[in-house]
Amino acid sequence: MTETIIPAKKLSVFKLFQQAVRGDITDFTTGSINKAIFLLAVPMILEMVLESLFAIVDIYFVNQVGTAAVSTVILTEASLTILYSVAWGLAMGVTAMVARRAGEKNFAAAGDIAAQAILLATFFSIIISITGFIFPKEILGFMGASKDVVKENFLFTQIMLTGNIVIMLLFVNNGIFRGIGNANLAMKSLLIANAINIILDPLLIKGIGPFPELGLHGAAVATTIGRACGVVYQLYFLFNGKALVKLVKKQFTISITIMKQILDTSLGGMFQFIIGSCSWIFLAKLIAGFGTAVTAGYGTAIRICIFTILPAWGLANAAATLVGQNLGAGQPERAEKSVWRTAFMALCFFALVALIFFFFGATLMRFFTADKVAIESGTLCLHILAIGYIFFAYGMIITQSFNGAGDTKTPTYINLFVFWLIQIPIAYLFVKYLKFGQEGVYMAICIAESILAAVSIIIFKRGKWKSIKV
Template sequence: MTGLTEGDLFRGLIAVAAPIVAGNVLQSVLEMVDLFFVGRLGYEAIAGVAMSSTIVMVLMTIIIGLVTANTAFVSRHYGARDLDMVAKAVYHTLILGLVFSIVLTAVGILFAEDMLLFLGAEPDVAVLGASYLAVLFAGIATMVELWVINSSFQSCGDATTPMLLVVLANILNIVLDPLLIFGYGAVPAFGVAGAAYATVISRGVAFAIAFALLLSGRTPIPFSLRTTFEGALARRLILVAVPNSVQSGLRSVTFMVMMAVVAVFGTAAISAYGIVGRLETVALMPGFGVATATAVLVGQNLGAGKPERAAQGVRLSALMNGGFMALVGVIFFFAAPSLIEIFDPSGTSTEIGMSYMQTVAPFYVFIAVAIVLGFALNGAGDTKRPMYATLFSMVLFQVPLAYILPDLLGIGIIGVWLAVVCGAILQVGMLFSMYRRGTWKTAAI
């Protein structure tokens, strides 16, 4: 379907990456729209959603690892043209995703407010955030299964179908956001929870269509509900998923701890951190699209017995991503106040948010390259090394620095931002060293 294993490498990479980038950017724009409407409810509402998003990242780590394992399995076997194994991998990932979603629903609903209070949220912020989380986790299964199906299509080189599904979901979400947040006519105003209702409903519609396509026989995946569940294959998927889940968990816990550190500086600081975090996410989405295509490229070429072509693709992706994020860093550095005040017109978040952007944005190129290298290793099924890099650079290095630097250097919250920069530099250095060893080329899954 693409030129990932043969032909022009750049064109093949762009053919897969472009729809993923478009879908990712649309998804990020949707999150910005959510934040825009929620921001009309006050900066406490922004803080509640920002802290809730951090908790979602932590609880979704198992699913992130599972999707990564699915990408490695599907792309590898698709590259080897073993379509029966492709279909089995997708079926087993969907089953495992459903099981883990049920667990997430229970944990997310039962402990939402407690987790927000643990992070340091003020009681009113915790109540707002809990109303958002309860709804989001009630419908998490459809979001997870949609993610699995989309990653399966992408791993076979079909990035257009997932993009169209994301477009549909985002249009529906944007329409529902103001309706459910503020209410209209017979529709009551759900406040912060309305943003979560809009997300769940729109993702549910997209999942229904995606699953129907999967069953239709008109996709690269010969999927069947009659597939027999095999414990051995499920265990293989989990063995590849666990290190990536741990890696994602370490990253998410780091973000959660960083949120708690920021909370010490007040609710306005949390609001600013939430805004710059969303802006940063939007900026990184093209890079995540390129990195996802890189993971598919690596998996398919290893499956086709072409490890050197895989390495060429990784170098190309790193140059593309690094160059793009260097440009974004310049824009964010100079446009920080205007960007932040779009979401918090009161100006409460501007000064702190600006300090973050002007400290961290010049180093975005390091984050961009680290993303590509991490995805490349994961796409090869070598998920342990990125886990070690995350452990040392973020948990054992960045977090302690975030606690120490503000008082040690007497620079307040800027010390927290410097810790982010130091962690990013260490992480890219470790990942580059691991990548250069080349053991990923012979990783077994």
């Protein structure tokens, strides 16, 4: 009997992967930078892959319902981008502040920040829930849905918006975990949420066994239940001392001082995503003008892009944590070096994805839909966006590194300039005046993201982010 011999280098990588998933190491202010990036990035990449699975799984099963259902999901998701903006902004601010306290080894203060962030998230979600419960038809109609689609499918929009607290808390709690270096817990919470969503989606949409046949609305119920279970898992670890930050009841007394600090740090992040979200809403309305099938194709292609972009967001979040912890430990040069190395890794990843889009874009689209127009529209979108993918890498990593340093204003100004003064006018010009059709929207996205990367690099090299206090 022969014994399989595993090379030492491969064994070492495997052991590092196990360490990353287990979350054995949470202090990334010493030792090898490459190792720190690997240990942080693995669970964060897996976390982002799992987050994107919500979109992929839902669109797969909803496509089986019909193009009108897909259009409803896409337009609802576009309206939810405001919610995601608030959630991401809070999460970014919390990550930056908690990471800085973690670098200082002040975990009690990190717990205070975490509790107040949860209170803020709950407050924002209540406002969105009330709006979504009362005005789902108006919101779906505003996004460009036809009267028939609004009449038949508004309940999907109502469920998603009313139950938004699970989205808000899932993001914010994971921001806490990332800041303290417990990225593995963020990953596991999404693993639980996705597993439940994947199981419930077909059961509730198709009415398998004892489950009711809810059609499109079943996707909303399945997603909400799955995310709720992920939140319960997060809170268990936060309240039972299973993470570096432990929450206790007395921390949930409102602290205006801490809330103001969180908002000061987070507002920039919120506006970054609100700026980007408003741009995406505008683009979705432009695409809606080309018909339901084109909208479905565009939406499916964007979901595929999200599936590839979110893993890179894992790398970006790793860079943000490294920046925050190393600035907290008084090591700005180590923070900067971490960013450049992470950006290069993201560049290699995006180059590979771009090739896949070029050669297998149509195949990817056929996996999700059989509609010929939707396939052609989505394939065209993937081909054009692939051109700008190499630039996306540096733009994504560097802007998130600003956020990790607590400098959320700089990326806000960059986003405002790129998305509102470049992307929206170019898309409108290409579609309405130059008559480029849907290609005009895809070209505008590609141009804007490339400019964003160039501007971010220039500003990052100036180094003012190193002196930000949070």
